[in-house]
Amino acid sequence: MTVSTDVTRDDVLQTLRAHVTTHVALPGEPGYERCVPWNVAAQVAPAAVVLATSPEDVAGTVRFAAAHGFTVTVQATGHGAVGVGPGTILVQTSAMKHCAVDVANRTARVEAGARWQDVLDAATPHGLAPLCGSAPSVGVVGFLTGGGIGPLVRTVGASSDHVRGFEVVTGEGRLLQATPECNADLFWGLRGGKATLGIVTSVEIDLLPIAEFYGGAVYFAGDDAAAVLHAWAGWCAGLPETVNTSIAIQQLPPMPGVPEPLAGRMTVAVRYTAVGDLAEGERLLAPLRAVATPLLDTTAVMPYAAIGAVHADPVDPMPVSENQALLSALPSEAVDALLAVAGPGSGSPQAIVELRMLGGALAREPRHRSAFCRRDAAFSLLTIGVPAPEIAAMVVGHAAAVVGSVEPWSTGGQMPNFAPSYDPARPSRVYSEDTLHWLAALADRYDPAGVLATGQVIRTLR
Known part of the structure; x- marks a missing residue:
């Protein structure tokens, strides 16, 4: 079903509330203002804002969007925001910020809306270091899916190199695990591919013994x-x-x-x-x-x-x-x-x-x-x-x-987390030709209807 008029769109969006267990805000309603990103220069005016509190909220939103002709994007802090228009539903994950530290194994499981400051607060009392960026107020997931260039990058490499696994909602509304052993193609693409392949709902990371x-x-x-x-x-x-x-x-x-x-x-x-x-x-x-x-x-x-x-x-x-x-x-x-x-x-x-x-x-x-x-x-x-x-x-x-x-x-290149834009030439600056091919092929596999095809994503040109 494709939304054809504003009246029809609003009527359809009202039914989104039946597909999630959290607050949904349409333009002008309380909570809609939560779509304003940290970078207020980005014009963000979605069809609706879903204040997600669980992976099921994310999956329900994606399935609803697929059924009714909307696209879906995600935001935790909006540091790397680009424009969002009225054909897109925005999933706001900032309420999903739980962080569980496993001191013995030196790992942390971090939910989608957590900021690096949340992980610093949980890990550093144990002498463990989360590999954050220069700004602890930035969201964990967006930073890691863009590779992650932090203050210790020459010493430890990209922060995404220290990811152990993801929980992710695909464009089909499926909740999957992605690790080196399970859905390894997703694990490859989520570390650097930004939001191309799905909406990450949690991530497991290594913590290094740096006090x-x-x-x-x-x-x-x-x-x-x-x-x-x-x-x-x-x-x-x-x-x-x-x-x-x-x-x-x-x-x-x-x-x-x-x-x-x-x-x-x-x-x-x-x-x-x-x-x-x-x-x-x-x-x-x-x-x-x-x-x-x-x-x-x-x-x-x-x-x-x-x-x-x-x-x-x-x-x-x-x-x-x-x-x-x-x-x-x-x-x-x-x-x-x-x-x-x-x-x-x-x-x-x-x-x-x-x-x-x-x-x-x-x-x-x-x-x-x-x-x-x-x-x-x-x-x-x-x-x-x-x-x-x-x-x-x-x-x-x-x-x-x-x-x-x-x-x-200049090498002619750029990195995923810097200088976000809709410039159609940008993907070729960020990724090699081979990587672009594989990201597009994986996106077609995990998001065949293009529900997540908004913002800085890689897709096969049709």
Whole structure:
């Protein structure tokens, strides 16, 4: 049955409540506002919002959508949100946030709506480390299905490499387990394929025995950007895999949570983590710290529970526009090109322009292969802008110019969790041709009616 008119659609949507045991909100009803994502720049206006509390709610919604001509998408926090229109039902999973830690086996079973902070709170008192991203407020499942590039990525690899299994609802409304031994094709595709193959309702992950690290951030004045960026690029070449680092040209507004020395001006932040021999980690940072006089230095031996302090990403919802490139190298010419468009005097409107060192464990294939591609990149470049109405076009256009400035050193690739968009060319930047083929074939198998074919998904072109 295909919904043909607004009246028919509303009448049909009213019957959705009979297929789930939780609250369903249509536009204008209490609870519908829960569809607003963390990235408020994304236009999200679904046909209905299902506030799921169980896998059965998710499966019931998918089966209803298949029967009545709707598509279904899912959201926990909405950090990577893209637009959602009136032909789609949004499953909001933030109420499904239970986290069970198995200390003896060093694992955790995490429900679909949990944030990394929930897992940190449950695991770190036992000296165990969940491999989160830079922002603990991000959802666990969305991060892992996009591969997961965290503050220890050179040391441990992609966070999705440490997934043991998924519980997932397919486009046919079936609840399946996906592990290396059971539905192994789904297990392959869910680690890197984002929402292409199903809606994950829980995930089992490894926890690593990392109780503390040496790290934090060293902040320099914008006037020192050239000296610090050039020094950072050279310094990276000699770092062991126990060390992870990124550098960001920042323009942070004067607002709560932004330290006074950094507010309302251009600064440069060197982010740093080291595990293992923490004294050696401190020693390795010393040459970079001495390049210029820091405005602020937060580096210290920290408990793993404080891993979010390294990047100090914002917590409150805000509009965000991203662009990304992966680089094969970072010679001095690339640094100069980047400084010309994003450094002092450039007029850059970006809030953050970040370079992140990759390689190390990320570059090696994990024990169980996955759909996550682009492991060979040496560095990641990310732009983050705030597309306020009066400067939105400028922010987007300038971000493209920043990415274009390093084109001679670009691999042409991107990663699933960065710079989400509907750009039809994006999948070929994120995935190899072979991976695209297999993801599309698996999507046709597990979602033959295209119920989940909305957002950033891979499908066979028909």
